[in-house]
Amino acid sequence: MLFDTHVHLNVSHFDEDREEVLKRAKEAGVEYMVIVGFDHETIPKAIKMAEQYDHIYAAVGWHPIDAIDMTEKELVWLEELADHPKVVALGEMGLDYHWDKSPKDVQKAVFRKQIQLAKKVQLPIIIHNREATEDIIGVLQEEHAEEVGGIMHCYNDSVDYVDTCLDMGFYISLGGPVTFKNATLPKEVAKYVPMDRLLIETDCPFLAPHPNRGKRNEPAYVRLVAEQIADLRGVSYEKLSEQTTENAKRFFGIEV
Numbered sequence: 001m002l003f004d005t006h007v008h009l010n011v012s013h014f015d016e017d018r019e020e021v022l023k024r025a026k027e028a029g030v031e032y033m034v035i036v037g038f039d040h041e042t043i044p045k046a047i048k049m050a051e052q053y054d055h056i057y058a059a060v061g062w063h064p065i066d067a068i069d070m071t072e073k074e075l076v077w078l079e080e081l082a083d084h085p086k087v088v089a090l091g092e093m094g095l096d097y098h099w100d101k102s103p104k105d106v107q108k109a110v111f112r113k114q115i116q117l118a119k120k121v122q123l124p125i126i127i128h129n130r131e132a133t134e135d136i137i138g139v140l141q142e143e144h145a146e147e148v149g150g151i152m153h154c155y156n157d158s159v160d161y162v163d164t165c166l167d168m169g170f171y172i173s174l175g176g177p178v179t180f181k182n183a184t185l186p187k188e189v190a191k192y193v194p195m196d197r198l199l200i201e202t203d204c205p206f207l208a209p210h211p212n213r214g215k216r217n218e219p220a221y222v223r224l225v226a227e228q229i230a231d232l233r234g235v236s237y238e239k240l241s242e243q244t245t246e247n248a249k250r251f252f253g254i255e256v
């Protein structure tokens, strides 16, 4: 049993074979997934798929790369969607300093507004971080994000920041990079995070795990992430998959 906590089956990469991708996920043991919407196009698609399938849930937020496009209108829209029974988190939101479409101060302002909204609607948040860990932590602390909790999605920084995230009640989610041969940081993190605060994800169609690196990623491959982490921690695959699934269900408030 696996829970892929971060997927983008709502993008065009899956338009040709979405049903087959879902079938392969089932066969690989993926029992739950959260589809993350991040803009005008992907948010309605995430909601639609969550309505269509019992085992699929949705998260809605505004991506930091496009922060400059978010107005009051989008914020009101997110607030309305937060009421939807299958929406289990707000995000992804955060800071992305790799791309410069949105200036840093705009990204920070949009990030803050979404944290404030999460506190208002009482939903946890999913954090996207690229080259911005210290600023992310600063904003989370200033906005008291610990009141709702969240996920550091596809965590890719060193172990040094993990305790601060855990202290805020956050979970650490690892994806494909933990399987890359040269990726030392995620491997260290995989061993360090307490078992009850660890999550797994694909972030598909991006970041496919070894040996599919460079190809289109899909939820079935979350199994490779789980196998690698189990191996690093010296626990069985069954134990690791069971515990991460339980963590995700607790985090998203999903009962069965």
Ligand SMILES: [Zn+2]
Binding pocket: 092, 127, 128, 129, 153, 154
């Ligand atoms: Zn992301």
Ligand SMILES: [Zn+2]
Binding pocket: 006, 008, 036, 092, 203
């Ligand atoms: Zn994502």
